[in-house]
Amino acid sequence: MTTLFSGTCSRRTFAWALIVLAFVILLLLPCLVAACGQQAKVDPQAVLAAASARMKEIKGFHFVYEVHQPKDWKPGAGLYxxxxxGDVNAEGHMRATVDAxxxxVPVSLGFVALGDTxxxxxxxxxxxxxxxxxxxxVGTLNLNAGTIRILDRIMDATYVGEDNKGGTKTHHLKGKxxxxxxxxxxxxxxxxxxFPTDIWxxxxxxxxxxxxxxxAATPNExxxxxxxxxxxxLDVYVEIQAPQ
Incomplete structure (x- = not known):
């Protein structure tokens, strides 16, 4: 009798656990569906268009531009x-430090760009x-104009998901x-x-x-x-003048 009673209690406990689990799932299901629906509603083209318009009106920004080489890469005789x-302002002027x-031999150069000079x-x-x-x-490097052109002309853009960059919630997009x-x-x-491209x-x-x-941008890369x-x-103006 004791064994039968214990088995019955175990089955009842298990059944109640299943009922509670099903109830919890039913409660959470609308939230999960809403979250998935919200993510699916993100239109990559709308995100890119809004970003392009916003970036065209900002006062300036600080940046870190980095070229990531393979671990087994060995530099040649030229400049890499x-x-x-550095910083870029609304006029497209740049003030930066170039590590090359x-x-x-590693070198560090001060650099200022004012238009064509x-x-x-x-x-x-x-x-x-x-x-x-x-x-x-640095050739024709123009991070402000270059970023906007990519926003305007990226092809086959898709929405990857939400991400965090510098403590800010972002939309992660990718394309070519x-x-x-x-x-x-x-x-x-x-x-x-x-070029495969990711944007946040x-x-x-x-x-x-x-x-x-x-x-690779050139054959030697x-x-x-x-x-x-x-x-x-972002949206912080920095005055940039010719060095004295």
């Missing part, structure tokens, strides 16, 4: 940019020299960008290939917080290379 850290590898600080003498933009070591649109980001492009846009403020671009632009201090 590894990282650029020159002939296998670029200023480069000699890493040894610390003196500034003026060079035309066409002869600048034509070589011509990457030139302002890479500084120089010699290919017709498209603030879900509430429509500001761009990061852009990642994968692929490793195919595994990728570039990232991380933005912060």
């Amino acid at each position: 940019i590894a990282r650029i850290t 590898v020159w002939g296998g 670029h200023y480069i600080q000699d890493p040894i003498s610390k003196k500034w020299q003026t060079v035309p933009a066409a002869q600048s070591p 960008v034509a070589a011509a649109e990457v030139e302002a980001i890479a500084g120089a492009v010699d290919t017709t290939d498209t 846009v603030g879900s509430e403020d429509n500001l761009v917080y990061e852009v990642d671009i994968a692929g 490793d195919k595994r290379i990728w570039r990232s632009i991380v933005l912060s201090n």
Whole structure:
């Protein structure tokens, strides 16, 4: 009798557990459906359009532009940019520090871009020299215009999901960008290939917080290379003048 009673209680307990579990699932189901529905309703084209409009009106931003090489990469004899850290204002002027590898030796250069005139600080003498933009070591790099062009012309854009960048909730989008649109980001492009691209846009403020671009821009680059632009201090103006 004791064994039968214990077995009956166990079955009843299990049955009640199933009932409670089913009840909890029924309570949570509307929330889960709403969450999935909300994510599915995110239109990547609408996000990109809103981000483009917002980025065109901001006062400026701080940025970290980085070229990510494979671990087994070995620099050649030329100049290779590894990282650029600085500020861009609404006029498109840039003030930054360029970390590069020159002939296998790491160097750090002061850099200012005012329209078609670029200023480069000699890493040894610390003196500034003026060079035309066409002869600048950063080429046609224009992070402000380049970011907007990518927002406007990215192809096959899809919504990946929600993410967090710098403490800000963002929409993560991905797509492909034509070589011509990457030139302002890479500084120089010699290919017709498209570039897989990921973009993170603030879900509430429509500001761009990061852009990642994968692929070689020139034949001498490793195919595994990728570039990232991380933005912060968005919509903050920084006055940039020619160095004295």
